[in-house]
Amino acid sequence: MNIVVLVKQVPDTATERKLNAADNTLDRAASDGVVNELDEYAIEEALLLKEKHGGEVTILTMGPDQATDSIRKALSMGADKAVFVNDDALHGSDSLQTAYALAQALGTLEFDLVVLGSESTDARTGVVGAALAEYLGLPQLTLAGKVDVDGGAIKIQRQTDYGYDVVEAQLPAVVSVVEKINEPRYPSFKLIMQAKKKPVDKKSAADAGIDTAKVGLANATTETVDFAAAPPRAAGTIVKDEGDGGVKIADFLAEKKFV
Amino acid sequence: MAEVLVLVDHVDGQVKKVTTELLTAARRIGEPAAVWVGEGVESGKAALAEFGAEKVYVAPAELNDYVVAPKAELLAKLAQDKGAAAILVSATAENKEIAGRTAVKLGSGVLTDVVDVNADLVTEHSIFGGATVTHGRVKTGVPVIAVRPNSVPAEAAAGAAAEEAVSVELSDAAKAAKVVERVVQEQGERPELTEAAIVVSGGRGVGSDDFTVVENLADSLGAAVGASRAAVDSGWYPNQFQVGQTGKTVSPNLYVALGISGAIQHRAGMQTSKNIVAVNKDPEAPIFELVDFGVVGDLHTVAPQLTEEIKKRK
Ligand SMILES: Cc1cc2nc3c(=O)[nH]c(=O)nc-3n(C[C@H](O)[C@H](O)[C@H](O)COP(=O)(O)OP(=O)(O)OC[C@H]3O[C@@H](n4cnc5c(N)ncnc54)[C@H](O)[C@@H]3O)c2cc1C
Ligand SMILES: Nc1ncnc2c1ncn2[C@@H]1O[C@H](COP(=O)(O)O)[C@@H](O)[C@H]1O
Numbered sequence: 157m158n159i160v161v162l163v164k165q166v167p168d169t170a171t172e173r174k175l176n177a178a179d180n181t182l183d184r185a186a187s188d189g190v191v192n193e194l195d196e197y198a199i200e201e202a203l204l205l206k207e208k209h210g211g212e213v214t215i216l217t218m219g220p221d222q223a224t225d226s227i228r229k230a231l232s233m234g235a236d237k238a239v240f241v242n243d244d245a246l247h248g249s250d251s252l253q254t255a256y257a258l259a260q261a262l263g264t265l266e267f268d269l270v271v272l273g274s275e276s277t278d279a280r281t282g283v284v285g286a287a288l289a290e291y292l293g294l295p296q297l298t299l300a301g302k303v304d305v306d307g308g309a310i311k312i313q314r315q316t317d318y319g320y321d322v323v324e325a326q327l328p329a330v331v332s333v334v335e336k337i338n339e340p341r342y343p344s345f346k347l348i349m350q351a352k353k354k355p356v357d358k359k360s361a362a363d364a365g366i367d368t369a370k371v372g373l374a375n376a377t378t379e380t381v382d383f384a385a386a387p388p389r390a391a392g393t394i395v396k397d398e399g400d401g402g403v404k405i406a407d408f409l410a411e412k413k414f415v
Numbered sequence: 416m417a418e419v420l421v422l423v424d425h426v427d428g429q430v431k432k433v434t435t436e437l438l439t440a441a442r443r444i445g446e447p448a449a450v451w452v453g454e455g456v457e458s459g460k461a462a463l464a465e466f467g468a469e470k471v472y473v474a475p476a477e478l479n480d481y482v483v484a485p486k487a488e489l490l491a492k493l494a495q496d497k498g499a500a501a502i503l504v505s506a507t508a509e510n511k512e513i514a515g516r517t518a519v520k521l522g523s524g525v526l527t528d529v530v531d532v533n534a535d536l537v538t539e540h541s542i543f544g545g546a547t548v549t550h551g552r553v554k555t556g557v558p559v560i561a562v563r564p565n566s567v568p569a570e571a572a573a574g575a576a577a578e579e580a581v582s583v584e585l586s587d588a589a590k591a592a593k594v595v596e597r598v599v600q601e602q603g604e605r606p607e608l609t610e611a612a613i614v615v616s617g618g619r620g621v622g623s624d625d626f627t628v629v630e631n632l633a634d635s636l637g638a639a640v641g642a643s644r645a646a647v648d649s650g651w652y653p654n655q656f657q658v659g660q661t662g663k664t665v666s667p668n669l670y671v672a673l674g675i676s677g678a679i680q681h682r683a684g685m686q687t688s689k690n691i692v693a694v695n696k697d698p699e700a701p702i703f704e705l706v707d708f709g710v711v712g713d714l715h716t717v718a719p720q721l722t723e724e725i726k727k728r729k
Contacts (some may be wrong), residue, residue, distance in 0.1 A: 170678045173543045180549075192682075194661065252525060254519055274508070280542070280683075281527045282508060283515030286483055290519040295591035296482050299508055301654075314482065315508060317609075317663075319600035319655060324484055325592045334660045335644075336654060365568065376526030378553065381537065383549040392691075394703055397712025402720025406694055406728065408708040412690055414613065414636065414669055415725050 157211035157305065157327075159202040160265055161235065162258060162272035162284075165189040165219050167224035169277050179373055181248045181379035184220055191226045194273030196233070196340040197333045201303060202271045203234045209305060212236045214265065218257055224356070232343035239265065242363040248373025255287035257371050260294065267287055267328060269310070274299050274332040285332035287394060290295040295325030298332040312364035358388065417500035418448040418470070420493055422513065423463065423488070424505050428455020430462040432610045433505040435569040437562055438466040442572060443534045446501045450493060451484060452478050456578065463578035466569060470521065472581045476685075477511045484589035487516035492583050494521060494557050501536055505666070506561040514559045523556020529663070530566040530687065545686030546677055563607045563687075565666040600653050606638045607657060612686070613669045616641035617651075618657055619680075620674015620695065620714055624651040629673055632718050635725040641665065641685075648702070659684035673714040677702025679705070694718060 159353035165188035167173045174183040193284075202213045215230040215238040217223050227238045241261050249257060259325075261269060262352070275282040297303075300312040301320060314321045315334050343351070359369050369375060395404055409415045419441035424431040434449070441447035449468040451459065451478040463471055474492060479486035487541070490502055490513065502517060504510040511527045518525035529551075531539035536558050542547045553559070610613065615638045617629035626640070633640045642652035644659055658665055660683040671687035675681060677700055685691070686705065691704045694714045703709045710717050 173546070175547065175549070202693050250524065251527075252515065255515075255519070269563070274636040275661065277683075279524075280660075281510045281515075283518075283525060283527060285703075287514035287515040289517040290484070291488070292516075293588045296516075297592055298482070298511070298512060313598075314594075316509065316597075317599040318654060321594045322596035322597050322598070326592075329592070349576050377518070377556070378551055379527055381550040381552055383547055385420050386541065386546055386548050389705065390707075392703075392706040392708055394698075394706065394711065396698075397597060397710050397717055400693065400720075401710035401717040402714045402722075404723050405694075405708060405710060405717070405721045406724035408692065409669070409725070410728065412669070412707075414690075415728050 157205060157209045157268045158214070158261060158266055159205060159211065159269045160197050160214045160216050160267045161195070161202045161230070161269055162270065163195045163199065163215050163217045163226060163230045164192045164276050165217065165223040166192045166278040168277055173278070175380070175383050176268055179248060180383060181373065184222070189222050189225060191229050192276045194272055194275060194333065194335060197335050197337055199272045200338045200340040201230070201333050205269070205305060207301070208298060216258065216261060217241070218254065218261070226397050227356055228351055231354045232348040233341060234347055236391050237354055237355045240356050240358045241364045242358055245361050245368040245372050248376060249371045250376045250378045251281040251283050252287050252377055253371045253375070255284045256291055257364070257366045259288055259291035260366045261359065263365055269327060270330045272332050274334050285330060289330040292330065295329040297323055297325055297329050299332050300333050302337045303337070340352060353409060418497045418543060419445040420490060420499045420502045421447055421449050421468070421489065422504040422510065423449050423451045423459070425451070425455060427542065428458035430459045431571065431607070433564040435466040435507060436564065436567045437503045437570050438458045438468055439560060440532050440567045441503055442467045444536060447574060448472060448497065450474065450490065452489070460576050460578070465571050467572040467574040468576045469574045471576050471578045473578060474581050474583065480594055480612055481590050481621065482592040482594065483512045483516060485583070485585050486513045487520060488585060488589050489583045491520035492518045493581065499557055501558045501560060504561050506563045514561045518559040521556050523559060525559040526551050526553060527561040529560050529562045532560055532562065533633050541687050544683045563664060563666055598653060605633065606637070606639045609663050609665055611639035612667055613638035614641050614658070614665050614667045615671040615673065615695070616643065616675060617646055617674030618643035619645040619649070619672045621630065621646060621651065626652055630717050632671065632722045635722045637705050638658035643681050672702050673718055675702055676700045681714045
């Protein structure tokens with residue numbers, strides 16, 4: 157079974173994240189880039205499926221030059237190879253354009269399953285998986301907390317507001333994962349060394365079959381009109397419990413008319 | 416005035432509060448038209464009328480048998496047939512997916528996790544865990560917008576709520592992922608997490624699967640109960656109550672965090688709460704950066720005392 161895992165590089169959530177004043181896009185140079193947390197779970201799930209069913213795991217990343225670091229990280233977890241779609245024309249693409257571009261790139265690859273994270277920590281749109289399924293015309297098995305593949309059939313537990321749905325489909329399919337699904341592995345020293353030699357196939361937009369008139373900031377379907385730092389929260393009151401902490405909170409709640 | 420489609424969230428015919436918020440926002444833009452999928456419209460219609468729905472489109476329950484795609488086909492078709500000015504859905508994980516697919520079908524743009532929307536369809540967003548406020552706009556096609564619950568205050572205004580049955584011939588692609596079983600985990604009598612005006616959450620500091628210290632405080636306030644990922648992963652509280660980046664995003668009037676450190680992933684799901692109270696025994700816990708009122712202390716003594724105080728003052 158051949159699996160493509162979509163891996164996005166995002167600014168480290170532990171650092172201060174910024175937007176670019178010039179074009180209101182994410183300032184990717186301002187903070188360290190890391191693999192989007194949920195994508196590590198996607199990689200792990202693909203590796204588990206490969207261990208069970210055989211085949212190959214390919215990483216697909218679209219992004220600026222520095223995303224190479226995230227590709228190496230993904231390869232050092234145990235993926236076999238990577239495709240890196242890297243083209244200035246893609247800068248400023250919104251979530252739907254990203255889904256379109258990834259769908260086109262997937263069209264140049266052979267796969268039984270596409271696995272991705274259900275949400276990225278920067279944009280947090282959570283639409284790429286669904287939009288990708290729409291573009292590819294493949295079954296949408298998103299928000300998966302459990303995945304089982306049996307021959308050509310796939311079954312997932314889809315996390316819902318009330319519990320979960322059991323969903324069935326035929327391969328090929330698009331699966332997005334939630335963090336309940338597994339515990340991502342740490343790369344071993346051996347794998348880190350091996351990862352340096354694994355093939356990374358760099359593609360321009362044209363190589364990946366992407367129509368550049370449909371991507372990038374100028375063609376985006378949405379725009380960020382302006383941005384500003386959120387007004388700082390008024391400094392709160394913090395007290396040490398001297399045996400009356402509960403009473404003091406009650407006083408605060410009374411003042412705010414909650415009780 | 417052009418119609419603004421509002422996808423209704425309901426549980427067995429009971430309309431969720433967020434839908435009344437969306438109808439309120441829709442009235443700024445055009446004429447609200449509610450889109451109801453499944454059974455129960457008889458019991459839900461009054462609430463839709465009360466918040467200004469001029470029309471109620473009712474689609475068959477069959478659309479719920481498959482993942483996301485059927486509702487996107489319905490919304491795209493209605494938007495085209497009715498010349499809709501915009502489509503509003505609540506920003507739940509599923510509805511954001513519906514929004515994304517609908518926008519692809521319409522060749523339009525989608526904005527998710529919006530905290531406000533004005534008459535010109537300019538949206539407001541709170542990003543980077545609440546640190547930055549942005550305004551956005553859809554540039555192409557019919558804007559599809561997912562609005563965070565508890566962001567736009569619901570205001571009543573009577574609407575005709577004229578019912579019209581609609582249907583859509585589902586494509587094969589839309590039927591490719593079939594729901595074969597629905598597992599509903601008990602919610603109990605408490606308000607729904609994303610809808611609640613008050614949320615009381617417990618974290619690793621609760622210390623065991625005995626969450627009664629959290630539940631008792633929640634019940635004294637008529638609040639929903641939430642949990643951090645640490646508490647959920649430890650098996651102390653069910654998954655659907657997780658608050659945070661990969662759990663639910665809540666925006667209540669009051670959020671009480673008991674024994675929660677305030678990791679960035681947790682903050683991402685609660686930072687826009689209007690008032691924040693925390694009890695934590697570590698004065699350095701990052702949650703204290705957010706609080707309006709914080710107590711450094713043991714939640715196992717502070718929370719029960721608070722619960723008693725609230726009961727006394729009622
Ligand atoms: C991909 C990914 C997604 C994630 N998504 C989420 C998410 O959606 N939601 C989420 O919450 N987390 C999420 N996390 C996890 C997050 O990083 C933290 O690990 C988690 O929020 C910690 O939970 P906690 O605050 O309960 O536990 P801890 O960080 O262990 O904090 C426990 C706190 O309780 C205090 N305490 C202990 N005993 C007491 C006592 N008796 N009285 C008072 N205080 C006490 C301690 O001082 C401490 O501050 C995610 C992580 C990843 C990698
Ligand atoms: N530029 C990208 N390259 C590869 N994968 C991506 C990219 N953008 C988004 N994804 C995938 O889509 C998921 C959801 O992203 P989003 O919808 O932007 O929150 C991520 O977890 C990734 O798996």
